[in-house]
Amino acid sequence: MMGKKDNTERTQMEIASLEDLVPRNHLVRKLDEAIDMRFIYEDVKDLYSDFGRESIDPVVLIKIAMIQYIFGIPSMRKTIREIEVNFAYRWYLGYGMHEEIPHFSTFGKNYSRRFKDTDLFEKIFSKILSEVAANGFLDTESLFIDGTHIKASANSHKYHNEVIRKEARSYEKELQEEIKRDRQEHGKKPLKEKEKEPEMITQKVSTTDPDSGWFHKGEHKQVFAYAANTCCDKNNYVLDFEVTAGNVHDSVSFWHLYRRLKxxxxxxxxxxxxxxxxxxxxxxxLIKDGKTPVMPYKRPMTQAGFFKKYDFVYDEFFDCYLCPNHKVLHYTTTNREGYREYKSDWLVCQSCPHRDRCTNSKDSVKVITRHVWEDYMEQVEEIRHTIGMKERYKKRKETIERVFADAKEKHGMRYTQYRGLAKIKMELNLLFGCMNLKKLAIWKWRIKWGAKYRSSSLQFFFSSIKFRFENWKWAKKRFADMISRTVLSTV
Structure with missing residues (x-):
C-alpha cells in the first residue's frame, strides 16, 4: 500500500526548546564542549569603549566566521542565511528561534574598525592549538611542510608591469663568508667587493589586489594567487603557516616559517x-640545528642525451672530478654565487669520443659546478637511503597533502574573497584554527563516549558473569535437592 504524507503537520503547534531540537551528536555540540571561547573577551576588551550603545557580542562575531569555515559555506552572506534557518547554528551562537541574526556586513565592519592590525586571530589560532597540545593530541616528532596556492580575488586581465628590486637572500651574509673562506683555502684572492646595483626584475602587478602574485597554474593557466607554506604534525594538526604572494618560491618563504617553528x-x-x-x-x-631533513630524489635538469652530473665522480681527497672517459676536471675558481668551478683540458676534450654527449661549448671545455655547501646535500641523500625514511616521506600524502585537500574541498580555501595580505592572514588563521578545532572536538567526543561505552560494556560483562554464576549456584542447589529427594524416596 502506498503511503501519503499529511502536510497538516506544518501548522502543528508544539512546545520545544533549542536544546531539544539539536541532536546530541551534532558537530556544534562537540565544538561547544571542546573549547570555551570566552577567552576572546579578555583579548578584545581594549578595543571597545566603556560607554555608548551595546555592541554585538565579539564571541558571536567570531563564531559566525567559524561556522562559515567549519561547514564550508562559500560567503558570509550565505552563512547568515543558513544561520537564520538552522537551529543548530542558532544554538551554537546562543540565539533564540526568533532572535534577529546580525547583518552579513557586520563582521567586515568590525574587522576594519576594531580587529584590523591586531593579533586577535593569531591568538585564537594559538589558543586552539594550545588546547590540542594540552589534551596530548600533538605528535611533533615529524613535521610535514609544504606549500599550496590560493586563487586571489583579482581579475587576471587587469594588471601592469612593474620593475621592482629583487630581495636579497636571507642567508647571503653567511654565504659570502663561506665563499671568502673557500677561496682562501684554494689559494685564491678574495673577490673584490664592488658596489653592485640592486638586481631589478619585471613582474606583473594586479591593479585590484597588488599584494597577490602572478602564478603559473600548470602549463596553460595563469592567475593571481597567494601562497601558503604550512606545517602540520603527524596527526594533521596545523602548527604554523606563512602567507606570501603567489610568485614567491617555497624555498624563500620557508625561512620565516622555520624560524618560528624552531x-x-x-x-x-x-x-x-x-x-x-x-x-x-x-x-x-637543518643539519646544523640538529634536525633531520627528509627530502626526495631530485632529478637533474640536464639536456636530453647528455651526461648527468652524477656521471662525473667527485674525488674529495684531490678535490677534482673524473669524467666518464676517466679524465680529470681540475678546480679553477669559486664564483660569487657560491659554486666551485671544475674545468677540463680542451686539448683532451677535442679528441674525446664522448664529446657530443658531454658539452656543446665552442672551446671544448666541460665545466662542472659544486656548491660550497654541497656536503650537506650529500648528507641529505644519505638520509634518504636510511631505513625508514622512505616510509616517513610517504606519510606526506596522509598529512600535509590531506590538510590541503580538506581545506580546499571542505573549508573553502581554493579561492579567497578577501584582498590584501593582512586579510588573507586573518582568513587562514581562522580557517586553520577551525580545522584544528573540528578535529579536536571530534577526538574529545570519541574519547568521552568511548570511555562511557567501554565502562557500560564492562558493567554488562561483569553483570552477565554474576548472573550466570548466581544461576549456576541456584541450579547446583536445585540439583542437590532433587538427588536427595530421589534417594529418600527409594529408601
Missing amino acids: QDWKYGIYYVMDAGYKIPSIARQ
Missing part, C-alpha cells in the same frame, strides 16, 4: 619536505 616546536626531529625545498642552504641550516 622557536615554538623545539622537539621536531624530522622535517619532511618535497623537492622544492631541496637546496644547499636549507639542508645546511
